[in-house]
Amino acid sequence: MTPISKRREALGAVYATGKQRHVIKSGETSSKSDLLLLRRGVWLYFFLLLFEGALRKWFLPGLATPLLIVRDPLALWLVLSVWQKGLLPSNIFMAGMITVGVLGMFTAVFVGHGNIFVALYGARIFFIHFPFIFVIGRVFNRADVLKLGKYTLWIAIPMTVLIALQFYSPQSAWVNRGVGGDLSGAGFGGAMGYFRPPATFSFTNGTTLFYGLVACFVFYFWFQLKGINRLVLIVATVALLAAIPLSISRTLFFQVIISLIFSIVAASRDSRYFGRMVLSCLAGFITLAILSQTIFFQTATEAFFARFDSANKQEGGLDGVLFDRYLGGLIGALTNSSEIPFFGYGLGMGTNVGSMLLAGKQVFLIAEEEWARTVGELGPLLGLSVIALRLGLSIKLTQACYYKLNQNNILPWMLLSLGLLTIPQAQWAQPTSLGFSVLIAGLIIASLRVPEQDAP
Numbered sequence: 001m002t003p004i005s006k007r008r009e010a011l012g013a014v015y016a017t018g019k020q021r022h023v024i025k026s027g028e029t030s031s032k033s034d035l036l037l038l039r040r041g042v043w044l045y046f047f048l049l050l051f052e053g054a055l056r057k058w059f060l061p062g063l064a065t066p067l068l069i070v071r072d073p074l075a076l077w078l079v080l081s082v083w084q085k086g087l088l089p090s091n092i093f094m095a096g097m098i099t100v101g102v103l104g105m106f107t108a109v110f111v112g113h114g115n116i117f118v119a120l121y122g123a124r125i126f127f128i129h130f131p132f133i134f135v136i137g138r139v140f141n142r143a144d145v146l147k148l149g150k151y152t153l154w155i156a157i158p159m160t161v162l163i164a165l166q167f168y169s170p171q172s173a174w175v176n177r178g179v180g181g182d183l184s185g186a187g188f189g190g191a192m193g194y195f196r197p198p199a200t201f202s203f204t205n206g207t208t209l210f211y212g213l214v215a216c217f218v219f220y221f222w223f224q225l226k227g228i229n230r231l232v233l234i235v236a237t238v239a240l241l242a243a244i245p246l247s248i249s250r251t252l253f254f255q256v257i258i259s260l261i262f263s264i265v266a267a268s269r270d271s272r273y274f275g276r277m278v279l280s281c282l283a284g285f286i287t288l289a290i291l292s293q294t295i296f297f298q299t300a301t302e303a304f305f306a307r308f309d310s311a312n313k314q315e316g317g318l319d320g321v322l323f324d325r326y327l328g329g330l331i332g333a334l335t336n337s338s339e340i341p342f343f344g345y346g347l348g349m350g351t352n353v354g355s356m357l358l359a360g361k362q363v364f365l366i367a368e369e370e371w372a373r374t375v376g377e378l379g380p381l382l383g384l385s386v387i388a389l390r391l392g393l394s395i396k397l398t399q400a401c402y403y404k405l406n407q408n409n410i411l412p413w414m415l416l417s418l419g420l421l422t423i424p425q426a427q428w429a430q431p432t433s434l435g436f437s438v439l440i441a442g443l444i445i446a447s448l449r450v451p452e453q454d455a456p
Contacts, residue, residue: 034085038139041078042442045071045132046148049435050155050210053201058174061181068202068353068431072124075132082135089138094131096389100382101126104347107379112346118357122348122377125428129438136442137449142411145447149217150228153236156214159199160239160246163207166197167246167300190248191307194300197246201432204249209436211243212255212418219263220414222280223273237280238287245300248307255421262417266410273410344379351429370427387424394424397444404448412447419444 048071056064082088101123108119140148165175171185176195178186179202187195188204196204218237221228244253267277291297348354350366350373359365366376375383397419401412419440426437 035139038078038081038135039144041074041081042136042140042144043148045074045078045435046439048074049432049439051200053179053198053203053206053432056179056202057177057181057186061177061179064180069124071431071435072128075135076128078135078139079128079131082138083131087138088131089134091134093389093393094134096385097126097130100378100386100389101347104344104378104382107343107382108346108348108377111341111343113349113354113358114346115348115354115357118348118351118354119346120348121353122346122351125434129428129434133438133441134445136439137445140442140446141449142447145411145415145443146227148443149220150232152214152217153221153228153232156211156236156239156243157232159210160243163197163199163243163246164296166199167194167248171195190303191310192303194248194303196248203430203432204247205427205430206432206436207243207247208249208252208255209422209433211240211247211252212259212421213436213440214240214243215256215259216414216418219259219280219417220411222283223263223266223276223410225276234283237283238291241284241287242291242297242300245297245304248300248304250308253304253308255418258421259414259417262414266405266413269405270408340376340379342379342381344375344377344383347377350374350377370425370429373427373429390424393441394420397423397441400448401444409447412444415440415444415447 052067052070055070056067060067079088104126105119105123108114108122109116112119162175166173166187169175171187172183173185176185176187176197178184185195186198186202186204188198190196197207198204199207199210201207201210214236218233218240221233222237225233240256244256263277263280267273292301345366349358350364352362355361355363355365367373371383371387374386377383378386398416401416404411405413422433422437423441427433428437
Protein backbone atom coordinates (compact mmCIF):
# COMPACT_ATOMS: atom_id res chain seq x y z
CA MET A 1 0.00 0.00 0.00
CA THR A 2 1.37 3.43 -0.90
CA PRO A 3 1.82 6.18 1.71
CA ILE A 4 -1.04 8.09 0.07
CA SER A 5 -3.33 5.08 0.43
CA LYS A 6 -2.38 4.76 4.08
CA ARG A 7 -3.20 8.39 4.71
CA ARG A 8 -6.53 8.05 2.96
CA GLU A 9 -7.34 4.92 4.92
CA ALA A 10 -6.78 6.90 8.11
CA LEU A 11 -9.22 9.56 6.94
CA GLY A 12 -10.83 11.66 9.62
CA ALA A 13 -9.57 9.54 12.51
CA VAL A 14 -12.06 6.87 11.47
CA TYR A 15 -9.33 4.30 11.80
CA ALA A 16 -6.92 3.89 14.66
CA THR A 17 -3.40 5.25 14.63
CA GLY A 18 -0.70 2.95 13.28
CA LYS A 19 0.36 2.05 16.83
CA GLN A 20 -3.19 1.06 17.78
CA ARG A 21 -3.55 -1.06 14.63
CA HIS A 22 -0.38 -2.88 15.63
CA VAL A 23 -1.81 -3.55 19.08
CA ILE A 24 -4.85 -5.24 17.57
CA LYS A 25 -2.78 -7.37 15.18
CA SER A 26 -0.15 -8.41 17.69
CA GLY A 27 -2.56 -9.08 20.53
CA GLU A 28 -0.33 -7.30 23.04
CA THR A 29 -3.28 -5.56 24.68
CA SER A 30 -6.20 -7.84 24.05
CA SER A 31 -6.49 -11.61 23.65
CA LYS A 32 -8.75 -13.28 21.12
CA SER A 33 -11.13 -14.35 23.87
CA ASP A 34 -11.45 -10.73 25.06
CA LEU A 35 -12.27 -9.54 21.56
CA LEU A 36 -14.76 -12.39 21.12
CA LEU A 37 -16.54 -11.32 24.32
CA LEU A 38 -16.66 -7.72 23.11
CA ARG A 39 -18.05 -8.81 19.75
CA ARG A 40 -20.76 -10.78 21.52
CA GLY A 41 -21.59 -7.64 23.46
CA VAL A 42 -22.11 -5.73 20.21
CA TRP A 43 -24.31 -8.55 18.91
CA LEU A 44 -26.37 -8.39 22.10
CA TYR A 45 -26.78 -4.63 21.61
CA PHE A 46 -28.05 -5.31 18.08
CA PHE A 47 -30.62 -7.89 19.19
CA LEU A 48 -31.77 -5.74 22.11
CA LEU A 49 -32.26 -2.86 19.69
CA LEU A 50 -34.49 -5.06 17.54
CA PHE A 51 -36.46 -6.74 20.32
CA GLU A 52 -36.50 -4.49 23.39
CA GLY A 53 -39.84 -3.15 22.15
CA ALA A 54 -41.23 -6.68 22.13
CA LEU A 55 -40.11 -7.09 25.75
CA ARG A 56 -41.73 -3.78 26.74
CA LYS A 57 -45.02 -4.55 24.95
CA TRP A 58 -45.62 -8.27 25.13
CA PHE A 59 -43.33 -10.26 27.40
CA LEU A 60 -42.24 -7.97 30.27
CA PRO A 61 -44.76 -5.10 30.19
CA GLY A 62 -44.35 -4.51 33.92
CA LEU A 63 -40.70 -3.58 33.29
CA ALA A 64 -41.46 -1.28 30.36
CA THR A 65 -39.89 1.80 31.97
CA PRO A 66 -36.49 0.34 32.98
CA LEU A 67 -36.28 -1.58 29.69
CA LEU A 68 -36.31 1.79 27.91
CA ILE A 69 -32.60 2.09 28.70
CA VAL A 70 -31.74 -1.62 28.77
CA ARG A 71 -28.99 -1.08 26.17
CA ASP A 72 -27.31 1.70 28.16
CA PRO A 73 -25.52 -0.48 30.78
CA LEU A 74 -24.35 -2.82 28.02
CA ALA A 75 -23.02 0.03 25.89
CA LEU A 76 -21.33 1.58 28.94
CA TRP A 77 -19.61 -1.71 29.81
CA LEU A 78 -18.39 -2.11 26.22
CA VAL A 79 -17.09 1.47 26.04
CA LEU A 80 -15.21 1.11 29.34
CA SER A 81 -13.84 -2.32 28.41
CA VAL A 82 -12.53 -1.16 25.05
CA TRP A 83 -11.08 1.98 26.64
CA GLN A 84 -9.32 -0.02 29.37
CA LYS A 85 -7.75 -2.27 26.74
CA GLY A 86 -6.39 0.75 24.90
CA LEU A 87 -8.49 0.05 21.81
CA LEU A 88 -10.75 3.08 21.88
CA PRO A 89 -9.42 5.62 19.38
CA SER A 90 -9.14 9.27 20.26
CA ASN A 91 -10.45 11.73 17.69
CA ILE A 92 -11.92 15.19 17.47
CA PHE A 93 -15.49 13.89 17.21
CA MET A 94 -15.47 11.89 20.42
CA ALA A 95 -13.47 14.52 22.32
CA GLY A 96 -15.88 17.21 21.13
CA MET A 97 -19.00 15.28 22.11
CA ILE A 98 -17.70 14.41 25.57
CA THR A 99 -16.70 18.04 26.13
CA VAL A 100 -20.19 19.19 25.14
CA GLY A 101 -21.69 16.56 27.44
CA VAL A 102 -19.68 17.78 30.44
CA LEU A 103 -20.42 21.45 29.79
CA GLY A 104 -24.07 20.66 29.04
CA MET A 105 -24.54 18.92 32.38
CA PHE A 106 -23.17 21.90 34.29
CA THR A 107 -25.21 24.47 32.37
CA ALA A 108 -28.39 22.35 32.69
CA VAL A 109 -28.07 22.10 36.47
CA PHE A 110 -26.88 25.64 37.25
CA VAL A 111 -28.55 27.85 34.61
CA GLY A 112 -31.07 25.50 32.95
CA HIS A 113 -33.87 23.30 34.26
CA GLY A 114 -31.87 22.37 37.37
CA ASN A 115 -32.73 18.66 37.46
CA ILE A 116 -29.59 16.51 37.72
CA PHE A 117 -31.40 13.31 36.67
CA VAL A 118 -32.73 14.89 33.48
CA ALA A 119 -29.25 16.23 32.74
CA LEU A 120 -27.70 12.78 33.26
CA TYR A 121 -30.26 11.17 30.97
CA GLY A 122 -29.43 13.68 28.25
CA ALA A 123 -25.68 13.38 28.83
CA ARG A 124 -25.68 9.60 28.37
CA ILE A 125 -25.94 10.24 24.61
CA PHE A 126 -22.54 11.95 24.64
CA PHE A 127 -20.82 9.80 27.27
CA ILE A 128 -22.06 6.34 26.26
CA HIS A 129 -23.79 6.06 22.92
CA PHE A 130 -21.63 8.31 20.76
CA PRO A 131 -18.36 6.63 21.89
CA PHE A 132 -20.08 3.29 21.27
CA ILE A 133 -19.93 4.11 17.55
CA PHE A 134 -16.16 3.70 17.69
CA VAL A 135 -16.45 0.60 19.87
CA ILE A 136 -18.40 -1.11 17.09
CA GLY A 137 -15.87 0.11 14.56
CA ARG A 138 -13.03 -1.25 16.70
CA VAL A 139 -14.25 -4.73 17.72
CA PHE A 140 -16.21 -5.51 14.54
CA ASN A 141 -14.67 -5.96 11.11
CA ARG A 142 -16.00 -6.41 7.61
CA ALA A 143 -16.73 -10.11 8.17
CA ASP A 144 -18.80 -9.29 11.26
CA VAL A 145 -20.76 -6.67 9.32
CA LEU A 146 -21.54 -9.16 6.56
CA LYS A 147 -22.65 -11.73 9.13
CA LEU A 148 -24.93 -9.16 10.75
CA GLY A 149 -26.29 -8.34 7.29
CA LYS A 150 -27.21 -11.98 6.68
CA TYR A 151 -29.00 -12.16 10.03
CA THR A 152 -30.82 -8.94 9.16
CA LEU A 153 -32.16 -10.46 5.93
CA TRP A 154 -33.31 -13.58 7.79
CA ILE A 155 -35.07 -11.46 10.43
CA ALA A 156 -36.72 -9.29 7.78
CA ILE A 157 -38.83 -12.23 6.58
CA PRO A 158 -40.78 -12.96 9.81
CA MET A 159 -40.74 -9.23 10.61
CA THR A 160 -42.75 -8.58 7.44
CA VAL A 161 -45.21 -11.30 8.41
CA LEU A 162 -45.57 -9.55 11.78
CA ILE A 163 -46.24 -6.08 10.34
CA ALA A 164 -48.76 -7.61 7.94
CA LEU A 165 -50.61 -9.08 10.93
CA GLN A 166 -50.43 -5.72 12.71
CA PHE A 167 -51.63 -3.87 9.63
CA TYR A 168 -54.73 -6.01 9.17
CA SER A 169 -55.49 -6.60 12.87
CA PRO A 170 -57.47 -4.21 15.10
CA GLN A 171 -55.54 -2.14 17.62
CA SER A 172 -57.04 -4.25 20.39
CA ALA A 173 -55.26 -7.38 19.08
CA TRP A 174 -52.32 -8.79 21.02
CA VAL A 175 -49.86 -8.09 18.18
CA ASN A 176 -50.80 -4.39 18.37
CA ARG A 177 -50.53 -4.08 22.13
CA GLY A 178 -48.64 -0.96 23.22
CA VAL A 179 -45.78 -0.34 25.66
CA GLY A 180 -46.58 -1.65 29.12
CA GLY A 181 -49.38 -3.79 27.70
CA ASP A 182 -51.39 -0.75 26.60
CA LEU A 183 -54.66 -2.10 25.18
CA SER A 184 -55.28 1.01 23.08
CA GLY A 185 -52.62 -0.24 20.67
CA ALA A 186 -49.16 0.78 19.48
CA GLY A 187 -50.14 1.71 15.93
CA PHE A 188 -49.68 5.30 14.79
CA GLY A 189 -51.75 7.46 12.47
CA GLY A 190 -51.94 6.04 8.95
CA ALA A 191 -54.73 6.22 6.38
CA MET A 192 -58.06 4.64 5.41
CA GLY A 193 -58.54 3.34 8.94
CA TYR A 194 -55.22 1.48 8.93
CA PHE A 195 -52.37 2.28 11.31
CA ARG A 196 -48.61 2.28 10.83
CA PRO A 197 -47.35 -0.98 12.42
CA PRO A 198 -44.53 -0.82 14.99
CA ALA A 199 -43.29 -4.39 14.40
CA THR A 200 -41.19 -5.49 17.41
CA PHE A 201 -40.35 -1.88 18.31
CA SER A 202 -41.90 0.46 20.83
CA PHE A 203 -42.80 2.98 18.14
CA THR A 204 -43.30 2.93 14.38
CA ASN A 205 -40.00 4.69 13.61
CA GLY A 206 -38.26 1.43 14.50
CA THR A 207 -40.01 -0.29 11.59
CA THR A 208 -38.78 2.37 9.18
CA LEU A 209 -35.19 2.30 10.44
CA PHE A 210 -35.00 -1.50 10.46
CA TYR A 211 -36.14 -1.83 6.86
CA GLY A 212 -33.81 1.00 5.89
CA LEU A 213 -31.00 -1.24 7.16
CA VAL A 214 -32.51 -4.21 5.33
CA ALA A 215 -32.46 -2.20 2.08
CA CYS A 216 -28.72 -1.54 2.43
CA PHE A 217 -27.94 -5.25 2.69
CA VAL A 218 -30.48 -6.34 0.07
CA PHE A 219 -28.89 -4.09 -2.56
CA TYR A 220 -25.38 -5.08 -1.46
CA PHE A 221 -26.01 -8.82 -1.68
CA TRP A 222 -27.54 -8.49 -5.13
CA PHE A 223 -24.06 -7.28 -6.11
CA GLN A 224 -22.35 -10.10 -4.19
CA LEU A 225 -24.53 -13.15 -4.87
CA LYS A 226 -21.81 -15.58 -3.80
CA GLY A 227 -21.97 -14.32 -0.24
CA ILE A 228 -25.63 -15.10 0.47
CA ASN A 229 -28.20 -17.85 0.07
CA ARG A 230 -30.07 -16.76 -3.05
CA LEU A 231 -33.44 -18.01 -1.85
CA VAL A 232 -33.07 -16.00 1.36
CA LEU A 233 -32.08 -12.93 -0.68
CA ILE A 234 -35.10 -13.28 -2.96
CA VAL A 235 -37.54 -13.74 -0.08
CA ALA A 236 -35.94 -10.86 1.85
CA THR A 237 -36.29 -8.65 -1.25
CA VAL A 238 -39.97 -9.53 -1.46
CA ALA A 239 -40.30 -8.80 2.26
CA LEU A 240 -38.68 -5.38 1.81
CA LEU A 241 -40.93 -4.45 -1.10
CA ALA A 242 -44.02 -5.62 0.78
CA ALA A 243 -42.97 -3.68 3.88
CA ILE A 244 -43.03 -0.32 2.08
CA PRO A 245 -46.83 -0.10 1.70
CA LEU A 246 -47.50 -2.11 4.86
CA SER A 247 -45.47 0.39 6.91
CA ILE A 248 -47.45 3.32 5.44
CA SER A 249 -44.15 5.18 5.79
CA ARG A 250 -43.01 7.81 3.33
CA THR A 251 -39.65 7.89 5.10
CA LEU A 252 -39.04 4.21 4.35
CA PHE A 253 -40.01 4.77 0.71
CA PHE A 254 -37.45 7.58 0.43
CA GLN A 255 -34.81 5.53 2.25
CA VAL A 256 -35.18 2.68 -0.26
CA ILE A 257 -34.99 5.16 -3.15
CA ILE A 258 -31.76 6.61 -1.70
CA SER A 259 -30.28 3.11 -1.37
CA LEU A 260 -31.29 2.43 -4.98
CA ILE A 261 -29.51 5.60 -6.11
CA PHE A 262 -26.38 4.61 -4.18
CA SER A 263 -26.46 1.16 -5.81
CA ILE A 264 -26.74 2.74 -9.27
CA VAL A 265 -23.68 4.87 -8.50
CA ALA A 266 -21.83 1.75 -7.35
CA ALA A 267 -22.81 -0.13 -10.52
CA SER A 268 -21.63 2.73 -12.70
CA ARG A 269 -18.13 2.47 -11.18
CA ASP A 270 -17.59 -1.13 -12.30
CA SER A 271 -19.02 -2.77 -15.40
CA ARG A 272 -19.05 -6.14 -13.61
CA TYR A 273 -21.84 -4.91 -11.38
CA PHE A 274 -24.00 -3.43 -14.12
CA GLY A 275 -25.53 -6.76 -15.10
CA ARG A 276 -26.24 -7.61 -11.48
CA MET A 277 -27.89 -4.22 -11.04
CA VAL A 278 -30.14 -4.91 -14.03
CA LEU A 279 -30.90 -8.36 -12.62
CA SER A 280 -31.87 -6.98 -9.23
CA CYS A 281 -34.09 -4.28 -10.77
CA LEU A 282 -35.74 -6.85 -13.01
CA ALA A 283 -36.37 -9.10 -10.00
CA GLY A 284 -37.87 -6.15 -8.17
CA PHE A 285 -40.23 -5.25 -11.01
CA ILE A 286 -41.37 -8.86 -11.39
CA THR A 287 -41.98 -9.07 -7.65
CA LEU A 288 -44.00 -5.85 -7.67
CA ALA A 289 -46.02 -7.09 -10.65
CA ILE A 290 -46.88 -10.31 -8.84
CA LEU A 291 -47.66 -8.60 -5.54
CA SER A 292 -49.87 -6.00 -7.23
CA GLN A 293 -52.23 -8.78 -8.30
CA THR A 294 -53.04 -9.71 -4.72
CA ILE A 295 -55.74 -8.09 -2.58
CA PHE A 296 -53.31 -8.20 0.32
CA PHE A 297 -50.85 -5.90 -1.45
CA GLN A 298 -53.47 -3.73 -3.17
CA THR A 299 -55.09 -2.72 0.11
CA ALA A 300 -51.76 -1.80 1.69
CA THR A 301 -50.75 0.15 -1.42
CA GLU A 302 -54.00 2.13 -1.40
CA ALA A 303 -53.49 3.04 2.25
CA PHE A 304 -49.88 4.00 1.56
CA PHE A 305 -50.72 6.34 -1.32
CA ALA A 306 -53.65 7.83 0.60
CA ARG A 307 -51.25 8.63 3.44
CA PHE A 308 -48.69 9.93 0.94
CA ASP A 309 -51.17 12.34 -0.68
CA SER A 310 -52.74 13.63 2.53
CA ALA A 311 -49.40 14.18 4.27
CA ASN A 312 -47.88 15.90 1.25
CA LYS A 313 -50.79 18.35 1.13
CA GLN A 314 -50.39 19.12 4.82
CA GLU A 315 -46.62 19.65 4.51
CA GLY A 316 -46.59 21.67 1.32
CA GLY A 317 -45.94 19.03 -1.33
CA LEU A 318 -43.01 16.75 -2.01
CA ASP A 319 -40.44 19.57 -1.91
CA GLY A 320 -41.74 20.64 1.47
CA VAL A 321 -41.49 17.10 2.80
CA LEU A 322 -37.91 16.54 1.63
CA PHE A 323 -36.44 19.91 2.54
CA ASP A 324 -38.35 20.35 5.79
CA ARG A 325 -37.54 16.86 7.07
CA TYR A 326 -33.85 16.92 6.23
CA LEU A 327 -32.82 20.57 6.14
CA GLY A 328 -35.75 22.31 7.75
CA GLY A 329 -34.60 21.35 11.21
CA LEU A 330 -31.25 23.04 10.68
CA ILE A 331 -32.80 26.15 9.17
CA GLY A 332 -35.24 26.39 12.06
CA ALA A 333 -32.46 25.84 14.58
CA LEU A 334 -30.45 28.68 13.06
CA THR A 335 -33.30 31.14 12.65
CA ASN A 336 -34.72 30.58 16.14
CA SER A 337 -31.39 30.40 18.00
CA SER A 338 -31.52 34.12 18.88
CA GLU A 339 -34.63 33.48 21.00
CA ILE A 340 -32.97 30.70 23.03
CA PRO A 341 -30.87 31.33 26.16
CA PHE A 342 -27.13 31.22 25.41
CA PHE A 343 -26.76 27.93 27.32
CA GLY A 344 -30.17 26.64 26.35
CA TYR A 345 -32.96 25.33 28.53
CA GLY A 346 -30.98 22.37 29.79
CA LEU A 347 -29.60 19.05 28.57
CA GLY A 348 -32.22 16.27 28.46
CA MET A 349 -35.21 18.61 28.59
CA GLY A 350 -36.22 17.77 25.01
CA THR A 351 -36.47 14.01 25.63
CA ASN A 352 -39.60 12.10 26.61
CA VAL A 353 -38.01 11.10 29.91
CA GLY A 354 -37.09 14.71 30.55
CA SER A 355 -40.62 15.90 29.87
CA MET A 356 -42.04 13.25 32.22
CA LEU A 357 -39.70 14.28 35.05
CA LEU A 358 -40.14 18.02 34.49
CA ALA A 359 -43.76 18.31 33.31
CA GLY A 360 -45.32 15.02 34.40
CA LYS A 361 -46.33 14.02 30.87
CA GLN A 362 -44.81 13.31 27.48
CA VAL A 363 -44.80 16.57 25.54
CA PHE A 364 -42.30 18.35 23.33
CA LEU A 365 -40.95 20.89 25.81
CA ILE A 366 -38.52 22.25 23.23
CA ALA A 367 -38.99 20.91 19.68
CA GLU A 368 -39.74 17.71 17.79
CA GLU A 369 -37.04 18.28 15.13
CA GLU A 370 -33.63 16.99 16.19
CA TRP A 371 -31.46 20.00 15.41
CA ALA A 372 -33.94 22.44 16.92
CA ARG A 373 -34.10 20.26 20.05
CA THR A 374 -30.32 20.13 20.28
CA VAL A 375 -29.94 23.91 20.06
CA GLY A 376 -32.86 24.40 22.43
CA GLU A 377 -31.32 22.13 25.07
CA LEU A 378 -27.71 23.30 24.80
CA GLY A 379 -27.99 26.82 23.43
CA PRO A 380 -26.58 28.22 20.16
CA LEU A 381 -22.87 27.66 20.91
CA LEU A 382 -22.94 24.09 22.24
CA GLY A 383 -25.95 23.03 20.19
CA LEU A 384 -24.50 24.11 16.86
CA SER A 385 -21.20 22.51 17.89
CA VAL A 386 -22.99 19.15 18.22
CA ILE A 387 -24.58 19.62 14.80
CA ALA A 388 -21.18 20.52 13.31
CA LEU A 389 -19.60 17.40 14.83
CA ARG A 390 -22.36 15.16 13.47
CA LEU A 391 -22.05 16.73 10.03
CA GLY A 392 -18.26 16.51 10.18
CA LEU A 393 -18.36 12.80 11.02
CA SER A 394 -20.82 12.24 8.16
CA ILE A 395 -18.49 14.02 5.73
CA LYS A 396 -15.44 12.03 6.86
CA LEU A 397 -17.32 8.76 6.54
CA THR A 398 -18.54 9.76 3.09
CA GLN A 399 -14.98 10.46 1.95
CA ALA A 400 -13.74 7.14 3.35
CA CYS A 401 -16.63 5.17 1.81
CA TYR A 402 -16.16 6.80 -1.59
CA TYR A 403 -12.46 5.95 -1.49
CA LYS A 404 -13.33 2.31 -0.75
CA LEU A 405 -15.92 2.36 -3.53
CA ASN A 406 -13.14 3.26 -5.96
CA GLN A 407 -11.38 0.11 -4.73
CA ASN A 408 -14.51 -1.93 -5.61
CA ASN A 409 -15.51 -2.34 -1.96
CA ILE A 410 -19.18 -1.34 -2.09
CA LEU A 411 -20.26 -2.51 1.37
CA PRO A 412 -19.38 0.76 3.19
CA TRP A 413 -20.96 2.74 0.36
CA MET A 414 -24.27 0.92 0.63
CA LEU A 415 -24.36 1.31 4.41
CA LEU A 416 -23.67 5.00 3.92
CA SER A 417 -26.98 5.30 2.05
CA LEU A 418 -28.73 4.91 5.41
CA GLY A 419 -25.97 6.52 7.44
CA LEU A 420 -26.32 9.89 5.73
CA LEU A 421 -30.00 9.92 6.66
CA THR A 422 -29.46 9.07 10.33
CA ILE A 423 -26.00 10.15 11.54
CA PRO A 424 -26.47 13.90 10.86
CA GLN A 425 -30.06 14.40 11.98
CA ALA A 426 -31.70 11.30 13.48
CA GLN A 427 -33.65 11.95 16.67
CA TRP A 428 -31.17 11.05 19.38
CA ALA A 429 -33.74 11.93 22.04
CA GLN A 430 -35.65 8.78 21.03
CA PRO A 431 -33.86 5.55 22.13
CA THR A 432 -34.65 3.46 19.04
CA SER A 433 -33.61 6.21 16.65
CA LEU A 434 -30.45 6.80 18.69
CA GLY A 435 -29.67 3.08 18.63
CA PHE A 436 -29.95 2.74 14.86
CA SER A 437 -27.94 5.92 14.28
CA VAL A 438 -25.13 4.60 16.48
CA LEU A 439 -25.32 1.12 14.96
CA ILE A 440 -25.14 2.21 11.33
CA ALA A 441 -22.24 4.60 12.02
CA GLY A 442 -20.33 1.85 13.80
CA LEU A 443 -21.04 -0.66 11.02
CA ILE A 444 -19.77 1.77 8.39
CA ILE A 445 -16.48 2.20 10.26
CA ALA A 446 -16.17 -1.56 10.80
CA SER A 447 -16.85 -2.29 7.11
CA LEU A 448 -13.94 -0.02 6.18
CA ARG A 449 -11.52 -2.30 8.04
CA VAL A 450 -10.59 -4.63 5.21
CA PRO A 451 -7.20 -5.41 3.59
CA GLU A 452 -6.78 -4.15 0.05
CA GLN A 453 -6.63 -7.68 -1.42
CA ASP A 454 -10.03 -8.53 0.15
CA ALA A 455 -11.78 -5.37 -1.01
CA PRO A 456 -14.65 -6.83 -3.07
